[in-house]
Amino acid sequence: MEKPLIIPFFIPHVGCPFTCVFCNQWEISGEKEAIQPEEIADYVDAYLKKARLWPDRYVEIAFYGGSFTAIPPEKQGEYLQAAAEQKRKGRINGIRLSTRPDFINKEILDRLFFYGVTTVELGVQSLVDEVLKKTGRGHSVADTLTATRLLRKYPFQVGYQLMLGLPGDNRSFARLTVEKAVAAAPDFVRIYPTLVLKGTILATWYKEKKYQPWSLEQAVETAADWLGTFSFYGIPVIRMGLQAVENLSLQQDLLAGPYHPAFGELVESHLLLEQMQTGLSELELQEGEALTLSFHPLAQSKVVGQKKLNLVLLREKYGIERIKLVPQEKLAKNNLEISTASQSVTIKRQDFLKKYRI
Numbered sequence: 096m097e098k099p100l101i102i103p104f105f106i107p108h109v110g111c112p113f114t115c116v117f118c119n120q121w122e123i124s125g126e127k128e129a130i131q132p133e134e135i136a137d138y139v140d141a142y143l144k145k146a147r148l149w150p151d152r153y154v155e156i157a158f159y160g161g162s163f164t165a166i167p168p169e170k171q172g173e174y175l176q177a178a179a180e181q182k183r184k185g186r187i188n189g190i191r192l193s194t195r196p197d198f199i200n201k202e203i204l205d206r207l208f209f210y211g212v213t214t215v216e217l218g219v220q221s222l223v224d225e226v227l228k229k230t231g232r233g234h235s236v237a238d239t240l241t242a243t244r245l246l247r248k249y250p251f252q253v254g255y256q257l258m259l260g261l262p263g264d265n266r267s268f269a270r271l272t273v274e275k276a277v278a279a280a281p282d283f284v285r286i287y288p289t290l291v292l293k294g295t296i297l298a299t300w301y302k303e304k305k306y307q308p309w310s311l312e313q314a315v316e317t318a319a320d321w322l323g324t325f326s327f328y329g330i331p332v333i334r335m336g337l338q339a340v341e342n343l344s345l346q347q348d349l350l351a352g353p354y355h356p357a358f359g360e361l362v363e364s365h366l367l368l369e370q371m372q373t374g375l376s377e378l379e380l381q382e383g384e385a386l387t388l389s390f391h392p393l394a395q396s397k398v399v400g401q402k403k404l405n406l407v408l409l410r411e412k413y414g415i416e417r418i419k420l421v422p423q424e425k426l427a428k429n430n431l432e433i434s435t436a437s438q439s440v441t442i443k444r445q446d447f448l449k450k451y452r453i
């Protein structure tokens with residue numbers, strides 16, 4: 096299925112009474128002022144003129160940024176009315192917004208339903224209370240689960256935005272978060288590694304050595320664990336890592352942390368490395384042996400890894416002399432075949448993912 100065309104509106108910090116330690120919404124959104132409801136129609140016009148549209152392309156207005164449902168109700172109504180008007184005219188198909196789990200109640204959801212909102216993304220971040228507390232989120236895990244249950248009474252798609260490497264987070268808490276997230280069964284998730292941005296509380300803590308961001312390696316490994324787990328349970332991961340937005344001054348504002356422009360690709364590549372190792376563990380390899388690795392052509396860059404990292408790691412760990420790469424159209428995407436002169440093994444993605452069963 097083609098990706099929907101999303102027309103994003105950033106409503107940064109409007110209505111947000113909180114100060115999460117990692118948050119620097121202005122920098123993340125790359126927009127200094129929130130768009131006003133009366134500007135939405137013209138903006139949609141301009142956006143649709145520039146976009147690649149085809150007859151059945153699904154188009155959505157998305158209210159990202161702060162905490163949409165924490166905005167005064169009249170203002171929410173104005174934004175939603177403007178979006179609903181575009182939907183009524185058939186110029187868009189859906190309305191999506193992101194908000195905090197503790198700003199969800201029946202009255203709020205009735206309003207969203209009334210205006211035809213289709214998707215609600217919750218800023219869940221972590222499903223461990225200790226981490227939420229240290230991060231200054233101001234809500235609990237119970238708030239998230241209650242919000243999710245309430246959302247399920249409406250026909251909304253429910254998304255979870257999750258972060259790894261927050262203050263107090265560690266591998267076992269990250270595992271707990273993914274397990275609880277799977278149990279809550281969102282329709283999709285986004286995964287973000289915690290970055291230290293200038294002007295945030297986290298930046299102060301970092302300078303005072305009270306917070307140490309995760310290494311890129313640790314963030315990639317954990318995100319791969321999450322990706323494997325969500326994939327096993329059929330929950331799509333629609334985004335990994337911050338998106339490069341126009342005017343984004345992330346490089347300038349980034350103080351520290353596991354940022355990589357192709358973070359998602361690194362994660363997928365790491366998952367393939369794990370899959371290759373599962374296959375190799377079934378072979379009896381001799382020191383200095385040559386290996387043939389077959390995969391779907393579209394998977395090649397992820398199989399090899401950035402700067403050939405996966406191949407380097409495999410050679411080192413298993414004492415492999417040579418790895419011959421054989422792209423094969425007949426293989427399903429993410430299925431692998433590994434063979435030596437005398438042995439061969441096929442590792443199907445679905446079988447490999449069983450190791451992520453909870």
Ligand code: SF4
Nearest residue numbers: 111113114115118161
């Ligand atoms: S609730 Fe959202 S917008 Fe408000 S401080 Fe936290 S992350 Fe930033």
